[in-house]
Amino acid sequence: MKCEDLLRALNDYVDGDIDPAVCEAFAGHLADCNPCQVVVDNIRQTITLYREQGAAIEVPIRFRDSLRQELRRRWCEKFPPPAAP
Amino acid sequence: MTRDTDPSAAPAPEAPPGSDLALLRAARAGDLPAFEELVARYQRRVLGLSRRILGSQHDAEDVTQQTFLSVLEHLDGFREESSVATWVLRIAANHALKALRKRRNQPTVPLDTADGNGDSYAAMPHPEFIARWRDGPEQLAHRAEIRRLLDAALEEIDQKYRLVFVLRDVEGLSTRETADTLGLSEANVKVRLLRARLMLRERLTRALGDEATRMFPSHDHH
Numbered sequence: 001m002k003c004e005d006l007l008r009a010l011n012d013y014v015d016g017d018i019d020p021a022v023c024e025a026f027a028g029h030l031a032d033c034n035p036c037q038v039v040v041d042n043i044r045q046t047i048t049l050y051r052e053q054g055a056a057i058e059v060p061i062r063f064r065d066s067l068r069q070e071l072r073r074r075w076c077e078k079f080p081p082p083a084a085p
Numbered sequence: 086m087t088r089d090t091d092p093s094a095a096p097a098p099e100a101p102p103g104s105d106l107a108l109l110r111a112a113r114a115g116d117l118p119a120f121e122e123l124v125a126r127y128q129r130r131v132l133g134l135s136r137r138i139l140g141s142q143h144d145a146e147d148v149t150q151q152t153f154l155s156v157l158e159h160l161d162g163f164r165e166e167s168s169v170a171t172w173v174l175r176i177a178a179n180h181a182l183k184a185l186r187k188r189r190n191q192p193t194v195p196l197d198t199a200d201g202n203g204d205s206y207a208a209m210p211h212p213e214f215i216a217r218w219r220d221g222p223e224q225l226a227h228r229a230e231i232r233r234l235l236d237a238a239l240e241e242i243d244q245k246y247r248l249v250f251v252l253r254d255v256e257g258l259s260t261r262e263t264a265d266t267l268g269l270s271e272a273n274v275k276v277r278l279l280r281a282r283l284m285l286r287e288r289l290t291r292a293l294g295d296e297a298t299r300m301f302p303s304h305d306h307h
Contacts, residue, residue, distance in 0.1 A: 007211070007279075008206050010279060011282070035300050038215050038217055042212075042289070042294075045289075046282060046286045047254050047282070049222035049225055049235065049289070050235060051254070051255060052222055052225075052226030053226045053231070054130070054255050054256075056226060056232075057129055057132065057136070059129050059132055066150075067150055074157055075157065
């Protein structure tokens with residue numbers, strides 16, 4: 001496998017969705033090619049960083065409150081409370 | 086979003102108490118606290134997904150509200166064929182796409198720009214700046230300047246790649262689910278995802294890479 005071929009198989013390798021024969025060739029190439037090794041590490045770090053950062057997003061209290069109010073208003077339309085006797 | 090109401094169908098298996106599915110079923114039966122718990126579980130993810138797609142907090146909040154209003158409206162339409170998470174995120178993605186269309190004022194043009202341009206492995210960008218990062222993602226994730234860097238890098242790449250990356254890599258939708266949401270083939274999703282990953286890697290490594298470890302592609306291998 002050459003660097004060019006590695007690029008094509010990169011997603012499947014990173015996602016763990018790779019054909020075993022291709023995986024073996026991929027791993028063999030990585031063992032012998034530092035730049036490709038670093039690129040694969042960088043890709044994994046990029047994905048992890050975006051995921052970690054996603055987990056750190058906060059919902060502003062102001063928005064949370066207004067969302068709850070709007071949903072409750074709509075909820076009452078969908079599930080009207082029983083009429084008083 | 087119609088629900089299968091065949092009376093001869095086998096009863097749905099019981100959902101574990103407190104699970105998303107249990108909450109959704111309770112909400113369907115008119116349990117407001119269950120519905121609000123479901124909203125509380127997903128509002129951060131929906132807001133994050135919308136913000137990454139739209140690049141605007143204000144628009145993302147609008148989309149988040151529309152998403153949960155749709156969830157409420159279509160509680161009966163959830164057919165339990167996917168996870169609740171996937172269902173909610175797909176509704177959010179569709180609202181974000183509508184908002185993008187509205188912004189472009191092109192209501193009939195598909196947003197994913199499924200024109201196929203650049204969707205081949207032949208046109209794939211090659212890594213140029215190759216270096217090990219100075220810190221690991223776990224150390225970097227909670228720093229404010231890193232958040233700005235990630236947002237900026239995402240905004241720099243073409244929307245059609247950004248959408249695939251956000252749905253697939255950040256929100257964890259499968260290739261099939263991402264393809265269905267965006268109206269693409271699975272093959273297109275895979276190519277766009279690779280391109281997005283390579284472009285983001287390049288941008289982040291230029292900012293976060295340790296120059297002392299920089300290396301160059303081994304041309305012998307090409």
